[in-house]
Amino acid sequence: MTLSTKVIHLRYCRIEAFEEPIVVTHDQTTYELRFSDPDYRKGTGLTIRRTDGNAPSTEILLWLSIFVGEDMLDPFQEVDTRFVCHRGVFRLQKSELEMFLLAAERARKRRWPQWRRELFDDALTHFTASVRLGINLMPLNLGLFAVSLECLGNVRYGKRDKHYTFGDRHFLRYLTARLVRLKRDPNKKVRARALERRIGKDIDLLNHLRNLFYGHSLLHLQKDRVRCEELLRDWYVRYGADRPFADLSFRRNRLRDDIQREAFGLYKLGLRLNRLFIFLALGFSRAIPFASHDWLLLGDQKDDEETEFRGVKTRVDRARTIPGGERV
Numbered sequence: 001m002t003l004s005t006k007v008i009h010l011r012y013c014r015i016e017a018f019e020e021p022i023v024v025t026h027d028q029t030t031y032e033l034r035f036s037d038p039d040y041r042k043g044t045g046l047t048i049r050r051t052d053g054n055a056p057s058t059e060i061l062l063w064l065s066i067f068v069g070e071d072m073l074d075p076f077q078e079v080d081t082r083f084v085c086h087r088g089v090f091r092l093q094k095s096e097l098e099m100f101l102l103a104a105e106r107a108r109k110r111r112w113p114q115w116r117r118e119l120f121d122d123a124l125t126h127f128t129a130s131v132r133l134g135i136n137l138m139p140l141n142l143g144l145f146a147v148s149l150e151c152l153g154n155v156r157y158g159k160r161d162k163h164y165t166f167g168d169r170h171f172l173r174y175l176t177a178r179l180v181r182l183k184r185d186p187n188k189k190v191r192a193r194a195l196e197r198r199i200g201k202d203i204d205l206l207n208h209l210r211n212l213f214y215g216h217s218l219l220h221l222q223k224d225r226v227r228c229e230e231l232l233r234d235w236y237v238r239y240g241a242d243r244p245f246a247d248l249s250f251r252r253n254r255l256r257d258d259i260q261r262e263a264f265g266l267y268k269l270g271l272r273l274n275r276l277f278i279f280l281a282l283g284f285s286r287a288i289p290f291a292s293h294d295w296l297l298l299g300d301q302k303d304d305e306e307t308e309f310r311g312v313k314t315r316v317d318r319a320r321t322i323p324g325g326e327r328v
Contacts, residue, residue, distance in 0.1 A: 016035075
């Protein structure tokens, strides 16, 4: 391993590239991305090399973290593939990455006053901090996703006279502006409005979880537990569960344990909302890349897939562990 090369281990998704290597330019510097390396199993990592021999800049690592939704800044990453199934497969296309890096450079060159620039940088910092913490600090790091969105809302507001909170939802203006044209199209307005409602309900849940665990610590209040129970059950139904199962899955007297059990699904909720609005703030309204299971409750654990953590490798044969399971 040389100074110019950084190996990045993914924790919550598998990565697939349509070509290898992928060569991109950022800030007048060329980088080469490879997806095969002796240090990791194919699909669970990537290697970034700066072609001029210097170390990859923290800025491109930050933007790659946002693009993929995985932490790429940690200098002491370890192999941990126990949970790569949860977000599914992230398919990386060179054209999408190039457009994203160009948008990132344009964002850095905007003629903003210093306070607005700092707010935008804070939004990115809080996002990457939450991704760094990952599942280990759930649900506390949902608050960091919320703070990132709060910063984006004040960037959108663009004035110093008042800073809006997450509950004010000023960041929603990014989405509203992007959906105006779609809502005028008779063939698209129904889906556009349905998407807007779904995202609004997801924001309701994120806001309430933030208040319960990160901001106001309201979990001890009966009315807040009841409201959170309702929102969690609706979230379960919204993403595919039936109502009786959702009602059984969340009970106010064991809410903390139920939320911890669903840590992966709720982490994906905060992750996709935060990434969505960062992309919108960068000027994207289409071609926003998500992993195959970012919008689903469960991942896609492959049968007989080997996982590794701190040198210990495990292989689970689901056909033998699930009652009645049969190998296909």
